[in-house]
Amino acid sequence: MNLRSTYCCPESGCDHAPLEQDAAGLNCPNGHQFPFEPGTDVPVFASEPEGANEYAQANAAEVHDNALRWVFATFHADEQGLRERLVARIGLKKGQRILVTGAGAGNDLPYLVRALDGAGDIYAQDIAKEMLLAGVARYRTELAGSGVSLHFSASDASHLPFADGFFDAAYHFGGINLFPDIPQGIAEMNRVVKQGGNVVIGDEGLAPWLVDTELGRMLVTNNALYARSAPLSALPATARAAKLSWELSNCFYVIEFQASTEELSVDIDVPHVGTRGGTIRSRYFGRMEGVDPVLRDRVYQEAQKRGMSRVAFLESALRASLAKD
Numbered sequence: 363m364n365l366r367s368t369y370c371c372p373e374s375g376c377d378h379a380p381l382e383q384d385a386a387g388l389n390c391p392n393g394h395q396f397p398f399e400p401g402t403d404v405p406v407f408a409s410e411p412e413g414a415n416e417y418a419q420a421n422a423a424e425v426h427d428n429a430l431r432w433v434f435a436t437f438h439a440d441e442q443g444l445r446e447r448l449v450a451r452i453g454l455k456k457g458q459r460i461l462v463t464g465a466g467a468g469n470d471l472p473y474l475v476r477a478l479d480g481a482g483d484i485y486a487q488d489i490a491k492e493m494l495l496a497g498v499a500r501y502r503t504e505l506a507g508s509g510v511s512l513h514f515s516a517s518d519a520s521h522l523p524f525a526d527g528f529f530d531a532a533y534h535f536g537g538i539n540l541f542p543d544i545p546q547g548i549a550e551m552n553r554v555v556k557q558g559g560n561v562v563i564g565d566e567g568l569a570p571w572l573v574d575t576e577l578g579r580m581l582v583t584n585n586a587l588y589a590r591s592a593p594l595s596a597l598p599a600t601a602r603a604a605k606l607s608w609e610l611s612n613c614f615y616v617i618e619f620q621a622s623t624e625e626l627s628v629d630i631d632v633p634h635v636g637t638r639g640g641t642i643r644s645r646y647f648g649r650m651e652g653v654d655p656v657l658r659d660r661v662y663q664e665a666q667k668r669g670m671s672r673v674a675f676l677e678s679a680l681r682a683s684l685a686k687d
């Protein structure tokens with residue numbers, strides 16, 4: 363029997379069409395098929411070829427655990443404290459639905475489950491099947507009975523298999539520096555979160571005042587990703603309430619914003635009362651060719667003499683000249 367899935371087609375041209383589920387996987391009305399990873403209910407939309415990087419290899423989760431232990435010991439931090447603080451920033455409420463991109467082996471899942479307080483849905487995605495399936499093995503059973511449903515998919519964070527506004531919030535930690543197209547990854551989180559929902563993103567990146575210090579240089583020599591700066595310019599132009607801060611001794615940036623696809627509320631047609639005149643729109647779209655600067659100064663003086671703004675004077679002079687011809 364075919365069931366309607368909560369996943370949508372991420373292929374371009376399919377406009378996130380809802381998928382139907384059968385025993386083998388998820389199917390798009392336009393013929394795209396996304397099989398379940400054998401022996402699991404995890405749909406595979408995209409995945410790195412085995413061996414493509416450190417996350418797409420058989421022992422990836424153990425290697426990652428070891429790297430994390432080193433990071434937390436280095437910054438005198440404990441993993442639980444950091445993850446609890448980051449998850450608290452999302453402001454989750456009981457019953458909500460959250461997306462975790464680049465979820466890796468699922469280290470944030472227990473904290474997200476706790477924050478959802480007995481009810482809700484967590485969709486965890488990662489492009490490395492090896493990491494994701496380790497997360498399934500670690501947490502599917504452990505977190506069963508929490509009242510929170512876990513949904514795992516192998517997919518690309520830059521082409522998410524979800525409808526617009528499907529989530530209450532989105533969260534990412536530790537992998538966005540590696541996304542090949544960071545603006546696209548953030549745009550996707552903004553797209554799939556409902557208007558006003560919280561997005562929290564963190565990764566390596568020194569606070570600017572540490573960049574030119576010996577500690578900063580040592581960290582960057584150790585791992586070039588510490589040289590990354592918080593990708594604020596990659597936020598969508600419609601983002602609201604953006605905040606930037608740092609964690610782990612100011613060596614990991616954390617960006618928070620509220621998702622929105624609505625244009626900012628700006629009236630570009632308010633006339634300026636004063637010497638210059640015009641509006642934000644006319645000053646931008648109405649720019650004209652350069653003229654003799656002596657003539658320009660005479661025009662400005664004449665406008666002042668007549669008590670008109672420069673724009674009002676120029677517009678009246680140009681209209682008069684056109685009317686004459």
Ligand SMILES: C[S@@+](CC[C@H](N)C(=O)[O-])C[C@H]1O[C@@H](n2cnc3c(N)ncnc32)[C@H](O)[C@@H]1O
Pocket residue numbers: 417426463464465466467468469470487488489490493517518519520534535536537538540541542
């Ligand atoms: C350092 S691990 C962090 C894992 C986890 N978030 C954590 O905090 O433990 C980075 C993860 O990002 C994933 N990743 C990188 N590019 C991705 C993409 N385009 N889409 C989804 N996941 C991606 C990697 O496969 C890897 O599992």
Ligand SMILES: [Zn+2]
Pocket residue numbers: 371372373376379390391392393394
């Ligand atoms: Zn499709």
